[in-house]
Amino acid sequence: MATITLKLNNKSHIIDADPKMPLLWAIRDLVGLTGTKYGCGIAQCGACTVHLEGKPVRSCSIPVSVAANKNVTTIEGLSSDNSDVVQRAWILEQVPQCGYCQSGQIMAASALLKSKPNPSDKDIDMAMQGHICRCGTYPRIRKAIKKAAQLMAQK
C-alpha cells in the first residue's frame, strides 16, 4: 500500500492504495467518482477513458501510481452543467441509449476535437474505433462529433 495524490478534475485526493491498482478502480471505489465506467478491464472497450495530461487513456490499464500527481480529467470534469460543446452536441443528437459507454465515447471525442477541430470520417473512425457501444449508437456518435465541430466553429 502507498499514499498517492490523485489530481482529479483540478482537485487533489490523497488515497491509500496498492500502487498497482488500475486508475479506474481508484477513481471509482477509492475517490467515489463513478462517471468513468468499467467495461472490459483489458483496454478493449474504451468505457474507462479519461484524460491524463490532456491525452485520452484507458484508466483500466494504467496503474494508479503512474497517474500520481498528474492531471486527470474524468467525464465529471468536462463540465457538470453540460456546457461543454461535446456534451451539448451529444444532447442535440440524442446519442445515448443505455448511456453506459458514453462517458468514454465523450472523453475520446473531446480529445479528438482538441487535436482536430474539423475531423473527417476517417479521423472519426480512427479516434473512436476503440470504443464499443453495445446499444449501437455509432451513427449518432458520428453525427454528434460533426455537430460539436460545427458548434466550435461558430464560436
Added chain:
Amino acid sequence: METTDRNLSRRNFIKISGLTGTALTLGIGFSASGKDMAIVRASSAETTSIEVNAWISIDTQGKVTIINHRSEMGQGSFQSVPQMIAEELEVSLDQVNIVFAPGNGRRYGSQVTGGSSTIRGSYQKLLRLGASARHMLIETAAKRWGVAAGDCYAENGEVIHKALGKKLNYGDLVTEAAKLEPPKEVKLKNPKDYKIIRKPLPRQDTPTKVNGKAIFGLDFKLPGMLYAVVERSPRFQGKVVKFDDSETRKVPGVKFVLKVNRDEFDNMREGVAVVATNTWAAIQGRKVLKVEWDDSAFPHHNSEELYAKMRELVKGDPISFRTMGNTAKTFAKAEKKVEATYETPYESHSCMEPLNCVANVTDDKCEIWGPIQGPDWIQQNICGHLKLPPEKVIVNMTFLGGGFGRKAFTDYPYEAVMISKEIKAPVQVVWTREDDMTIGPFRPGMVYQCKGVVTEGGRIGSFETKISGQNMDLQNPGADKSAYNSSDTEGFLEGYFNSIPHYSFGDSPLDSPIPVMWWRSVYASTNAFAFESFLDELAVKAEKDPLDFRRQHLSERYQLLIDKLEAVSNWKARKKNEGLPAEASAKVGYGVAITECFSSIVGEVVKVSRDTLGKVKIDKVWAVMDCGWYVNPDIIKAQIEGSIIMALGASTKHETTFKDGKAVERNFDSYKMPRIQDTPEIEIYVMDNEEKAGGVGEPALPPFTPALTNAIFDLTGKRIRKLPFSLDSIA
C-alpha cells in the same frame, strides 16, 4: 429526478414525490383477484380491497409526478411513459417529475421489461390515467365557475374557459378535484390532435448520461459497502469440493471468502465469493483462490459435438407446434422443391455494463439495488428464499447499462443477497467482463432444417421447418421435455399462415448443461435467419422478384409496408446503375427480409457492393417498421439503429463457442464487437397507422441478417447458411 430507495406505500409515495398531502393522486387499482382494473383515487384505495399503484400525482403547485414502472435499459421507457401521460393530462414534459418504481408485482402489474412490452402492455391504461385526471380537473374548474364542463378545456397545465377569459392552474384545483370520483369512462384524444405523442422529443435522461451523473447498478454505493467477486463453476453445474483461500486472505483489503449459491432456473449453482474493501482487491484475491470442482455429473460439450447432435436431431420427428395440411406428402411428390439447413451460434448478451447487484440484508429486511429488468420476479424469488413478506423485500432499479434479456433473470441479485446475509454487511457483487461472458446464460445455438415447395404459379406450396436447439423453457427441474415450443414460429409473418396451404413447424430440443436465456428478440433473432433466407431460396426457385414473391401471399397491412420498402430503397431500379457501365450493376447486390415479432412488422433492405479490392461491404440499410400506435419516433429510430448494429455483430463478428464444457470467448479481444467503422448508413421509416401498439426495442433485429445474406447471394451467387461469417471471407 431520483431513484427511489423506499417501498412505495401511498404515504411514501407522497414523501418521495415531495407532496405535502393535498394532492390529486390517481393510480390504476387492481382488485384482489388482479383481474379488474380501475382508475382510483389514492384516498379511496386505502379503504377498499383495491391496491393502488400510484402512477401520477399533481400537487398544489401544479407539479406532476409520474411513477415509471419499467426499468430503463436504453430503450427509452424513461421517456415514453411520461410522454403518454403528459399528452392526455395536457401538461408539458418539463412540468413532470419521474420516479422509478421499486419492485412490487401486486402494486404495478408485471414490471418485467421484456418482449418489447413497455408500451405494448400498458399504453391504453396510461392514456386513460392521464385523461381521467384531466377530466376531474376540468370538472372542478367548471363547477367553480358555474359553467358546463364541456365549454372548458385543458392546456399546458391549466383549465381554460375561452369565452369568459378564465384560467385556473391545475395546482389550484387539485385539492377539490381529489374529492371527485374518477370518471368511469373517459374520451381519449384523437391521434391527430397529439402534441407530445408522435413527436421526436428529446429524452429526459440524456443530460445525466453525458456528464457521468446517471447512476447505473455498478455506480450505486452504500456506506460501509464491501465488494465481492465470485468464482463460479466454469462448466456451469460444477459443485465445490473444497477451496484453498490461504493466498487470497493475504491480499490487502480482502475481508471474507465464502461459499455461495445462486439460483439459476430453480437450480442451485455453486461458487466461492471473495469479499473486499474495493473491487480490485476482490479481483486480485480471486486470482489466487484455488477451487476444486466436481463436474463429473454432466457432459462437457464441445461446440462441434453440440452442432453434430443438432444436425442429427433435425432429421428425426420433431415435437410439432403448428401445422396445416401435409408437408411431407406435398414435398415428396413436388417437382419444384428446395431443401436447406441453416445454423446460428450461441451468443453472449455482453451488456456494456457487466452484471452486478447491491444487497443489504438486515435482521428482518432485505433491500436490493441494481440494473434489473424484472424487479417483481426478483422480489418474489427472494421472498420465497428468505421467507420474508413482500413489504420486507425491496427491489430498487437503477439505470441499466443494457439488458437485452439477461437482466430479467434472478440469479445475480440472489447471489448478492446470500453474501450480504452471510457477512451481515451491504455488498456489491461485481461480475467481471470475463464472468459476464463465460457464465451465461447464452442465446442458444440453433440448427434449422427447411423444406419447401414452389407451385406452378410461383407461390409457396409447402413450408416446413424443423428446429433443434436448447429450449429456454426446459431448464427448471422437472420440466416437461415433451412440451412443444410455442416460439417455433416467432419471426414468421402471421399473414403467411393464411395463404400457405401446407406448413409445419416443430422442434427437437437439445439437452446440454449450458444455461440459455432470452437474447434481444429471443427466438426470432435466429428463426428469422432460417425463414427469410429460405423464402429467398424459394423466390429464386420460383424465378420471382423477392418482394413480389412475398407480396402475393400477404394481406393489406403487410403490402403497405412492402410498398414503402420498395419505394424508399428504390428497389425496382436497383439493378439499373444509371449512367454507369453494365458491369457496375453486377457489382451491387440487394437483399430483403421481412419479419414479425412482438406484434410489430419490420422489413429491411440491405445493399452490398464490392470495394476496389474486391471485398464485400455494406453500403446501406433501409428499414421500415410497422409497430402500430407509437409514441416517440426518434426513440424508435434509435432502437432500430441499435438492433441492426447488434444483428451485424451476431452475424459477422462474434459467437460463443464451447470447449471441454467451458465457454471459450472471455472478453472483447476474442468476442469481437462491431465498431464505428463497421456501421453502414441506415435509413429508417415508421408506418403511420392506428393498429395496436407493438414492440419497438427488438423487432428490427431479426430481419437484418437474412437481408444481408440475401444481398450477398444477389451479389455473388453464394448462399450463406451458417452464422457468423466474416465479410472479408466472401470471395
